[in-house]
Amino acid sequence: MTFTLPDLIVLIVIAAVCGAVGKALGGGGRGGLITSIALGFIGALFGPWIARQLNLAEPFVLRLSGQSFPILWSIIGAAIFVALLHFVSRRRWSLA
Numbered sequence: 001m002t003f004t005l006p007d008l009i010v011l012i013v014i015a016a017v018c019g020a021v022g023k024a025l026g027g028g029g030r031g032g033l034i035t036s037i038a039l040g041f042i043g044a045l046f047g048p049w050i051a052r053q054l055n056l057a058e059p060f061v062l063r064l065s066g067q068s069f070p071i072l073w074s075i076i077g078a079a080i081f082v083a084l085l086h087f088v089s090r091r092r093w094s095l096a
Contacts (some may be wrong), residue, residue, distance in 0.1 A: 007065045014062060014069060015040030022078025027086055039078040044069060047077025 001073040016033060019040030023031065028039075051058060069083050 002065070004065070011064055011069060012037055014071070015044065015074070018043055018071060019078050022075045025075070025079035025081050026082025028082040031057070038072055039082065042081050043074040043076070043078030045077070046081055047073030050077065050080070091096040 016036045017040070019036035019038065019042075022043050023036060023039055031039075039095065050056075051070075051073050058068075058070045058073060060070070062069045062071055
């Protein structure tokens with residue numbers, strides 16, 4: 001897998017946008033650009049995995065240098081990941 005510098009920059013910007021939207025939907029308020037980028041990439045791994053488990057299609061996919069980036073599932077995956085983090089962190093602190 002090879003990316004040119006412009007491809008990599010576009011991919012990082014798209015991951016940041018997907019992560020920011022997912023963070024907002026999942027109830028996250030903390031973190032900045034790096035957090036949004038990380039959430040976008042985590043969502044890109046987690047979201048399509050959920051879609052495959054449920055036999056769902058990928059309706060909005062960006063193809064970049066022969067590789068695909070699932071926009072919708074990245075947002076959904078990031079939102080679910082953030083919601084799970086909030087659930088686990090709140091539960092852990094409430095038990096103490």
